[in-house]
Each structure stands twice: as C-alpha cells, then as structure tokens.
Amino acid sequence: MTTNGATSDRQPGKLRLGMYWASSCGGCDISLLEIGEHLLELIEVADIVLWPCVADFKYRTVADYPDGYIDVCLFNGGIRSSEQEQIARLVRRKSRTLVAYGACAMDGGIPALANLKSTREIFDAVYHSNPSLQNPGHVEPQTHWATPQGDLELPRLYPQVLRLADVVEVDYQIPGCPPVGTQVWKVLQAVVAGEVPARNAAVRVGCDNRSVCDECHREKRKVRIKEFKRPHLAIPEPNWCLLEQGFVCLGASTRSGCGALCPKAELTCRGCYGSAGLATDQGTAMLSAIGSVMDAVTEERANELVGQIADPTGTFYRFSLASSTLKAHR
Amino acid sequence: MSQVETVQPPAETETPLAWEPRIIAFLCYWCSYTGADNAGTSRLKYPANVDIIRVMCSGRVDPDLIMIAFAQGADGVMVCGCHIGDCHYIAGNHKTMTRMPLLSRVLQDFGIEPERFVHEWVSAAEGDKFARLVRQVTEQVRQVGPLDWPGRMYRRGVGHGEDLQPWGDQA
C-alpha cells in the first residue's frame, strides 16, 4: 500500500467530503449510512460539502468552490445524460480525489443494461407502450422548451450509459451494488489516515483481489453442469457450489470483498463487484467459464443446455455492460 | 494507463464501394488448419477476406478474443475445430461446442447478426468444406454489410463525451 499526495497535502483542518449521485438508484448514498455509528467518527474529522441526497446544494454553490476544494468526492451512478456529464466534469475539477463509487459509476451498473436498447426503444417503453401509463398527448422529454419566461435547455439523454471514467479522470473505484458498509468504512479510514495507493482509475479499493468463489463457503466438487435451474424454481443443496448445481452464479468472475453475501443466503452471485483478476470484460469472462463447464457430449445437448440459460447477456453483464468490450448494442 | 479512454476515430474508413468484409478465423492446428491446408493443396478457390489465426485447440478460443475482434472492426468471425470425438486433447472442442452457441446468443443481444459469427467443425480431410465455408461466410457477411464497430461506437459517443452546452458549470 503506497501513500501518495492525494490527501496528505490537503489543507489543515477538517477533511472536506463530497458525495454525488448521477445515474443511480440511491442505494449507494444509503450504503454510506451502513457504516453505522462510524458516521459520528467521520463527522468528527470531515465536513460534508456536497451530498444532494441529504442536503440542498445548488450547482452554483459547487461551481463557486475553488478548484480542488473537495478533498474526496464519492461519485455514484453512471453518466446517462448531458447534465450528469457536466456535473461530473464540475465535480472533477472541484475534487482533489474523485472516486467512482459503486457498480454504476465503475461499470455502468444495472442502468447500463439499457445500452442493449436504443433511445427510441426506451422512450417507447417508458412514454408510450407502458400499460400503466396515461400519456394521451404522447409527450416525450424535450431538450429545448420555450416558456414565456424564456427558452429552457434541458438535459439530453445520451444514447447509452457511460462509466464515470469514460468522461473524466477517476482516481479510484469502489465496487459493489452497493459497496458493503465494512469495506466503505475501511476506505474512509484509509482516506482519513492518508493511506491510499497511487491514484489510478484501474485501482479498486474497498474490495479484495480474489474471487467471490474463493470467499464462498460452498464446496466445489469438479462437477459439470447437467442442467440449468432458475433460483426461484429450485432449492439448492446447501454447502455445494451453486454453479455446479446449475444455478447461474457469477462468483467465479466476480471480485471478492463482499464476503460472498449472496451465496450465503442461497442466492447466486450477480457480479456487482465487477471483474476479477486481469479480466476486463466480466460478462465474457463468465461466459467463457460457464461455457467450459457444461456437461454435453453432443451438439444437441450443448444447444439444449445453452438454451436453458435465461437471458445470458443480462445475467453475465448485469452490472458491467458499460465496461464490456462491445459496450452497447450496435 | 490513461484514466480517460480515448478512442481514436477509425484510422482509415474505406468508401462503401471499396468495402470488403474482414473476417477472422480461429482454426485449431490439428484438424481445421490442416483442412485449410487441404483446400490449398486441392487448389480450391475462395475469397481473400478470411484471415486465419492458428491455435492449438479450438478450446483455446476465448470468447473474449472474438469480442475483441468484433470491437476492433471485424465484420465476421469464424471458429473451426475438430469434429466432436476427434479432439487431439480429448475434449477441448466440447468446450467450444458449449461456449460458442452461448456466445452467439450474447452477440445477437448486442446486435451482431448470427451471419457474422460462424462456428463449424472442419476435419483435416475437409478442404472442400473449408473452402465452401469461407465462400459462404464471406457472402453472408457481405449481405449483412459492414459492421464497423469502432466507428459506430465512436459515433454513439462511447468513451468520449458529447457536444456540451455551457450549462451549469460557469465557474
């Protein structure tokens, strides 16, 4: 672990902390509260200078901060709109250290699954074909709107979700959907103590460098998959690897650090901590792994097994589509 | 490593008239590569669009390599291995047999047509099959047209921000 200038040369006094949300669900903001009573310790040493989820901050306020005013900004959510990109650029300038916090900022997260659809398809689903919708005028969001008070420029939806690192320089990444409280607290402690590694967008903090399988208690029996099962239709055998039982568990291709929470609860790992090892494309990594352990000796059987996997793309890339090699639907 | 991944605009975009499909073929050394040799010794003619990459076993072909090939501009990818039962390494091609249909499903979700990704067994004696396959794949890729993944992603703004309005950030 190396210490660098990211926090050690900060101005004397309390640390200035920021948290911002872009294209995210809000779970990350809540995860910060998961540090529990440590929050009180945190407030002892740090002031929160930006956290739209809990307090009112105007863009103007932030824009008025001097550059580098925020010591550490935890940025959650991917970049989905022009507004989010602009704020990302703004926050970047105002922050000494910018952290991509959570799966969405790091890999696009669940919202990035929409990259498989075009903006038109998304608009149709949301504003027109949704059965619970009342939209008689077929109104759609606009980027320009003329009002008597003047013309409005409204944020524009991008054709796909980008990672935070796609638009600004990112210093660290904290994976998870959301990051686990204990890991978050470890990171914050390190930040406060000035013990953070050299900044680099590829450096992940708040996780380990193993795979979820490695910290999972379930035993591997070197058994090939005979049949794929969906978690809501079958009860797994305890203490035996879920994947070997035929449940599509992403533990093998997912970075550790969460403590294998899902497999502990009889649920498959969905891969929120991102790719493991040197792999850059978590979905393909899982595809290779799972494609290599099916028990088929004929093509018919192979196709049958492959057919049993429900929505492979959505499953393998649940959190990482924006980081994938192909990134989006053509 | 740069924090902001910069994508250069595609280096040399050919005019639509000059477009020729670019196809990468991964061939296992023991059967399919020898099958391609057999096509050569039999002087069977096929188009020049398929470039062969030799691997020891089709089981070595990581789906990631295929993704990368498409992402870098391949219009089509072929994976050929020994027929089931002929694998030089007992069952390497069994893995190919299960990976490739799965990959094919995923590629289709990304909008890559099934015509662009072909997975076939070619034995050492099947020079004619290999030549036929190359002709067929080249033709079907030609039919579906250029994929041009780098260009498309660049135009969609992947990896770089879009035109920004001076809005909200005036400090």
Place this chain on the structure above:
Amino acid sequence: MADIRDRYDALVIGGGIAGMQAALDLGEQGFEVLLVERTPSIGGVMVGLNKVFPTLDCSSCICTPRMAESAHHPRIRLQTYTEVRHVEALGTGFRVELDCKPRYLDEETCIGCDECELACPIEVPHEFDYGLGARRAIYIPHGNAIPQKAVLDVEHCIFCGKCERVCPTNCLDFTAESRTVHVDVGAVIVATGFEILPMGTKPEYGGRLPNVMNPMAMERIQSSNGPYGRVLRPADGKIPRSIAYIQCAGSRDRSIGVPYCSRVCCMYALKQALLLRHYIHDVDVTLYYMDIRAFGKGYEQFYRRAVAEGVKVVKGKVARVTEAENFDLLLRVELLDEGGRVDEHRYDLVVLSQGLIPAWHADGIIDIEEDADGFVHTPEIKLNPSFTTMPGVFVGGVAAGPKDIPDAIVEAGEAAMAAANYLKRFRWRSRTPAAAVAV
C-alpha cells in the same frame, strides 16, 4: 535427407498404419528404423478411408499426424517407392536388399508444388480412388501424401516434356534408374497389410458391373476429398436411392479359398450404410448378412445405432446379382430369417463387402512360413502373437490376419516390443554412435 545408411536396428516393411506405429514405437524406444513402403506415399489404406467406426471420426485426421510423425522422427528413415527384394539371415541380424524405384525426379529438390501434374496431358485412372477418379502420368499420390513429392508413372508417360518445362526447381530426370541398396538390420517387422479380394472373384455377384462397387471405392466416394465430392453411382452419375450391401461376399467361403472371416466387413458396411443414411436423404440401405460380427469395443452399440437410424439388416444369402435396364441391379436372395424364402429386389447400387487378402507374400523374399490362407504364420499365437517362424522377424497388423485399425495398431506395438527385445537380447548395434540403443 542423406542417403540410406548401410545399417539400421530394424527394418519395417510396409508404411501403413501398422508399419508406421511399429516404426514409431521402435524409434521412441531409441532404435534406428528403416521404414520401407512400396508405393510413393506412406499412409496405407487408412489414409484413404472416410470415417472410421465406431466413433465416426475422420480417418485422415488420425492417420496424417502419424504420417507426419513417422516422416519427421529423428530415428526413422522413410524410404518410399521401394520394394524389399530379399531378406537374408546374417548371424542374428539380416542383410536386406532393397529395390528403390525411380520417381524420375530428384526427391530432394521437388517441392511438391504439383505444377507438373497440372501441366501433364495424360490422364490415368487413379489407384487412390480405386479407378473412379483420374490422375496424371506425373502426380502427387494424394493431397495428404507424405512425402509430398511427385512421381512419374513411366508406363503412361509420353515424354512430352511439359512437366519439365513448368517445374520451378528443374528436378525432373527422365533417365533415372532403379537402384539396388543393401542394408544390414537387426530385426524385421512385416507390416505389409492387405488388399481387397478382386471384384470378379464371385462372378454371380456381378463384381464387374459398373454399379457393383468395391467397398474401398465406396470409402473414397463418401470421403469429402473423394473423386465425386458426393455419393453418386459410377455408371451414370445418378444419386443412388437404394443400396444393398452383400456381406461375406468374399470371405467365409471355402469355394474361393477365403474360409476365414475378414473381421472388418460387418463394421465397415454398417458404417458406410449409416453414413449413406446421413448423406442421402431417405436412402434405402440394406445389408444382407450371415452374422453381424460387431464384436469390438463400442461396435455392438454402433450396430444398434445404425439399425435405429434406418439401416436395414436382413439375414440372407444372396444368390446372384444381375444387371437390369438403366444400370440398375437385380438381387436374388434367400431370406434365412423367413424360412429360406427366395426374394428378388431391385437396387440402384450394390456394394460387395469383399474380404481381406494379404497384399504381399514372403515367398522368395523372406524365409518365413505362411498359412494356407496366405497370411503370415504365427506359431505362438497365444502368448507371442507377432512371432513368425524365423527368429528376429516379426509380424504386425493385417499381414498376420484380418483385423480392424485399433487391433492392428495394438499388434504393431506388440511387434515393436518383441523386436526391441530381440535386438536387446543380441545386443545389436547400428553403426552410428547416435543410433546406439539407449538401454
């Protein structure tokens, strides 16, 4: 490649799968082997087969790596297009006289580019395709041949010189002559293989009719690199819709001097029939058999599979095959499972499952005994199946009786082991230091 040395540890006669395996097994054990093949390429019958039972894997895929291995092995000297003229005991070893036939070109300089064959104006029925395809008077034996060198068939050549003019390496030499070479070896392995009984052996089966086929020719027709590239019948190029296989057409029959079971015909016929079911939509394939001898590992299961996939098997004694109009064939058969009822059927194509006979005889070449059936006599068949009547001469593969590929390969390994132990016992040393026996 340097010339043949005058001393080797072992001579292997025959470059088919058994001979290659025996040579490789000896080479791997550290012995220097001279592998002699009388045709211009090694690979034997196997390299021309389509797929092999019971796994249906591609024959050449299995055979060609073995061929390459034999050709590149540092301790195997490959000598193709060469006959063994005489083998004479000399102490515990043997003096061998070889007749190296001329290819009429310099084997060293030929690069196997095939330009000569493309230029040659003479077309000759191709032995590799059992006469169904054509080759030129100068030709490379086949696409997978090893060595990939041309050979000039002097019987058909008209010496027009076209090949000489296109040859990029100027390797042709029309004046070449055959060479006699003497070599001393410590042991001999006979792996001379088999050929198919001549088609006309039983005239009542119509073996000379154009649509009555040799099963080996059927292999070639079914092969993807075969003469037609698809299954057609030879007489008129029609796709056959009904095909009959006559089993034991040339074996288990004292009247033609082949009283023994040829051991592979049931399986190759079933295999070809099953593949025909794959190649031709809804083809009617019927096997007329005496007993289905699917005795090997996985064979019975293969037999069941073939029947399940629509191959008809009928226990019946075929009386005769005659030609009807349009080259179709009339087959008269006694149905043994129906109380001997006689039936007549019309078929587009008939394949005679001909028996296996030895491709070579020791007579006048090596002083080993042969059995009445013509195969090499193995006096200690139970415990030393590869021993012949002459110490130091061993036999492997079909030369010691019909057998399928796995059995031939295994037996070749056994012959190699026996030869190795013979060489060891008499401390044979080939002269070069590199060739010293390792143990």
Place this chain on the structure above:
Amino acid sequence: MFDATDSAASGSTPGVQAPRVGVFVCHCGGNISDVVDVKRVAEEAARMPDVVFTTTHMFHCSDPGQALIEQKIREHALTRVVVAACSPTLHQITFRRAVERAGLNQYLFEHVNIREHVSWVIEDKEAATAKASRLVRAAVNRARLLVPLDKRRIPIHPAALVIGGGVAGLMAARDLGDRGMKVTLIENRPFLGGRMAQLWNVFPTNEEARPLLSDLVRDVVKHPLITILTGAHVVNSEGVVGDFKTKIKIDARGVDERLTYPGNAIAACPEETISEFDFALSRRKAIYMPYPGCFPPIPAIDWHTCTKCGKCVAAVGGKGINLDAKPRELTLHSGVIILATGYDPYEPLLGEYGYGIFPKVITLQQLHRMLDPEGPTAGALPFDSNTPVRIGFLHCVGARQIDGVNAPQPDGKVKDYCARTCCTAAMHAAVALRERFPKSHITSFYQDMRTYGRGHEEYYEQASQLGVLFVRYSPWHPPRVDKDRAGKWPVVVRTNDLLTDGLPIEVPLDLLVLATGVVPHDISELVTMYSCAVGYDSFLLEVHPKLRPVELAVSGVFLAGCCQGPMDITEACSAASAAASKAAAMISQGQVEMDPFIASVDEEVCTGCQTCLTVCPYDAIVRDEARGLAIVSEALCTGCGTCAAACPSSAIQQAGFNDRQVRAEIDVLLGPVVGRGPVQAPAEVVT
C-alpha cells in the same frame, strides 16, 4: 484491501532479448510469387516496428535458403524470425532447426502460411498480396512478443509398476524385464495367473492353458529384474508421470517356503469354504492352493475363513506357518504404471436363464473347470460317454442386452456390449464335447455367430460338421429356460427359431451351458486414484481407440488386457506388449519430451475460483489449498489452452499462445489496410 490491477500488464520479461525481427518471404519457385507480390510483402513487413531485416528467396526450404536465414540471423543479430512460405505442417520443423543452428531459441520463430492459405486459394493477385502482407505483418507483431521456450523434459524414474498378475500383466512385466527395465508386478490375489489359469484348453491352437501360462510365469518369476508381490493392494498413489509413488498393502500370506509338505497342513484344516477358483463347483480349505503347479507354489491362508485354530501349524510341526503374520505396507517408486486388472466373467442374476435355480444350468467357465483334468471333477462330466446326452449352449448371456428386454444390472444399466470371446469359446467347447461324447446332441442358441478371429471360424464349421444344431433367437425375445413339465429332463429351453421362419421350438436338455459375457474387474478405487476415464460399458477408456489405444488420459498410465474391454488371450497379450512398448519408450529415453505450449497460472492474478480444475481433461490443474491458487502440473499439461480460455480472471496463460500474442495478431489483421509510417529497415531483396 487495495489492489493494483494493472500490475501484471507486464512490460518486458526478464531474460528476453529485445525484438529484432527478420522476415523471410519465400517464392516457392513461383508457387507463391506467381500470385503474391512477395517483394511488396517484404517491403510492407519492413514498415513494422522492430523489423530490422526483410528478404525474399526462391526456395527458403532449400539448403541455400536455410543457410541464408542462419547467416542473416548472425549478421543482423536477429532475435525473432518470421518465415512466410508453405504450411507449417511441412516445414515448421525445418525452419525451427535452422533458427536453432544459428544459436537462437527455436520458439522465437514464427511460420506464416502464404501458400496453402493464400497463393493456392486466391486468384486475385492484388487481394492475395494484401492478405499475405496482412498475415506476415500479423506474424511479425506476434513474433515481437515471443519468448524463448524450452521443450519440457520430464525425467522418468527407470522402473515400472504393473498392477495385475494375469496373463496381460505377466506379459507386460516380461517384456519390460527383457528390455532391461526394473519391474514390480503386484497381484491382489495370493496367486498369479489370473483368469487364464482357470481355463482348461484354449482356442485356436487347442493348447492346454496352464502349461502355456506356466512357461510365462516361470519366465517372469526367474527374471532378475522383476519383483513379484502377491496379495498386494494399492492403498494410495501420488505423483505424476515419471515419478509415481504407489503405496501398497501386502496381505499376510501366513505361509512361507519352509512349509515342505503343504498337503499335510491343508488336510489338517477343519474350515471349508467355496472355491472361487472352481466357480463354486468345489470347496477348499482356509489354507489352500488353487491348483497344483500354481505360483507361488506354497499355500495361502484365507483369513476370512481361518479361525486360527492352529491345527495346520500342529500338522507340520510349526514350520513355515505363522498365524499371527501381519499385513505390511510399502511404497513403490515407478516412472510408469501399467494397469492389467483384468475381467470377471459375467455372473448371471439369480434365475436368469434358470441360473441358480436349476442345478443343470452352468456357465461356460464352470464347464471349463469340469473339463479340466485337474479340476474339481477331474475332467469328468456327470454323464457316461456313451449316453446320448443333450447339451445346450446359450450365447449372449450378460452381453448384447437390450434395455427394456433384459433385466438391468445392479448399476441400473444393461450389458449392451458384445463380449467378443464367448462365441468362439462356446464353439470350441461344443466341438470338444462332441468329440468326447460322440452320442451327445448339442444345440447352440445364438444371435450372431461371432467367430471372427484367425482360426476361429474353423470351430464353427467343425461344430456344424459334427452335427451341432443351431437355433437362432431374436434378442427381442430371448429364450426361456423352464423345468420340464413331464419331469423327464432337467431343463427345457423354449424359443422361436428364426432360421425356421420363427417357429416355436422346445429343446429339452441334460445340461445348459451359459456362454456368459465379460465384465471389468471391480477397480473403483484405482479408478478414483488415477482419475481413469471409464466408458459407458464400465471398462477403462483409452485416450483414443486408434491414436493411443493402450494409454489412459493420465500421462504415464497404460492399459493392458481386459481392463479395457473384452479380449481373447492373443489380443490381451498384444495389448500388454503394446503397453510395455509405450512404457519402454518412456523409460529408455529417461525422459518424456513435450511441446512447451503449456498453461501457467499467474499467482499474482489467480483469484482461486477453481473453474480451471473442472475444465482440464487431464487433471493437470490442482488447487494449492494453503494459498488458494490453481497450480498447473507441467508434466500433465498437454497444452490445449482450454483452461486459459475458461479462466474468468485471465490468470492462466498458454505459452506461445498467450492473450497478448493472439491479440497482437488481431491488432494487425484488423488494423489499417496498409502499414504506413517510416520504413524501419531497408528491404534487401535476395533472389
């Protein structure tokens, strides 16, 4: 907690020379150059980074062509060589040797196929040249990342372990011993000889089985290099090819050579049990010898039956018998292992064709014991040679079974395979019976007569000539064996004879002999220990029936005889010798040499997910439990690269085909149409 993921985005590997690439493009006497503009290919290759020399040559495979490569390697201090010519299957080895002669590691060479894959298949010269250029430049880019590799050489401990003391095991041991190699032969029964010892006479030579066997046993026993351990069971096995450590437990025999009059000891023993050697046709004592002339020629004590009453000890005056003997354990070190664990005759289920219900229904094996002059009945059948007895042979008992017709075996499967040997064996026995009982009537109930081997068909012919009656039954309607309602005959066989139009037929018999099939001897522990592949028929599964018929997928473990499938003695001996030959090759070379393209795990990167362990067909990857890492056993890896593709964390790389090398090719193949940029080396053209 913190992790720097890009740490392994490695730069230069230590000990690897900086790339200086030389490119050699072959004309192949026009075969390439008539279609491909080889000069342009060479010039375009010269624009690639790190290329310091390019040339073309008429015949690179010729002596001058190779000499040129060697000369230029020295002249330009080339560290990577690319040759664009014909297929690598033809000349890769040629050029590797040339590169090595010039003092460069042979794996720093890259072969490009621009003949079979370009000039011979593409007509358009422009397109062919462009493709050749792409392939060559891709190879250059790949070559830049090549590292020197060494052929793997795995030392082989010069000793063999043969498991099984039947004819196959004995044969393998004898062959290896004769070849000058140290062999240990272990047999888990107290006596050698296996199933062959139980036979009376063998086809096709009509020789007595045991004299033949005794000769072989004598050769093995006398052999100075062969150690024999009977009553030995494998307890545990460790290690890989070249270095197996097999722990065995040796049962106490309880008897040693000092026992001079074994007959007295045996006679004194009060405990009896059925004789497995005689297939329960006789009984034997707790201290016993299966047959006179067995090896070792001293009795053994069956501890399950022995009550340690001490009567045998008393009968021989205490010499040579030790009832307190304890089993011992020892570890055998060997480079190779030959499995010759043999078969068991199929034991019909109770009531299957009347077996176990009618005393006159016996198996062919039991008939063999009865016909044996040294057997339980001293060679006599329970009939007078002049009575017109009726004997039946029923073929395919426990063989060629059909699911749904035949009752499943305890494992739930049916024995659907042909047992290969029983037809000839039954015909051989039928002929012998007809000769011995000239007035007998013999009926053979069969499906297909599979007398396939050399000299086998003769028995069938002879049987026909001797009046054996053949009844062909359908496997879908197997014969039924009942008692005779009139009570006149011991058994009656009812079936439909296909040879007479399927008419029902009833054959009363004095004796029914079941020609039973062959099942593998139960070696489930060995199967687990050596991770042997087992086929659907429960026999051990060879790697490939044709390419490697006597080898298991586990390197260094070979198969001999009936553990692999039904075989007759000839075939078992052939297989044993073939296995010995493979083993001798390994031992005589002192090492096995393998291609270096093996997988390796980057320990820094491996995340311990264990995916690779399931993927490897050779069990070459094991888990280091302490460190939670996958470890590739170099000796077992064959270099298919399947694990490298499967690894979800890219921690496994295949030497010679690592991700960077393959991607380097893709980069160029999909890069700009023609390489621009400065020419980095003058393209010298030598023709």
